[in-house]
Amino acid sequence: MSSVKVWDPFVRLFHWGLAASFAIAWITADDWETLHHWAGYAAAALIGMRLVWGLIGSRYARFTQFIKSPATTIGYLSDIIRGRERRYIGHNPA
Missing domain, CATH: 1.20.5 (Single alpha-helices involved in coiled-coils or other helix-helix interfaces)
Incomplete structure (x- = not known):
């Protein structure tokens, strides 16, 4: 079976970036408030960019596809x- 790369680089980076920002926010929730806030800002920015990419992105990244x-x-x-x-x-x- 051959592999087919469906997800474009932006979608891949979005998913890993969102996972990383959630992990950082969770780990820093009690001790590093500033870093915790920046992780939240990063997650919000990633979600905003993904919403835009869902409208104008590649074929499989568009919301109409799924x-x-x-x-x-x-x-x-x-x-x-x-x-x-x-x-x-x-x-x-x-």
């Missing part, structure tokens, strides 16, 4: 139960 109808989602979940779900590049309907 918002599916309820019928599609229910059908996909039903197919999972039957063991015949489709494979998707990017987000699946569930």
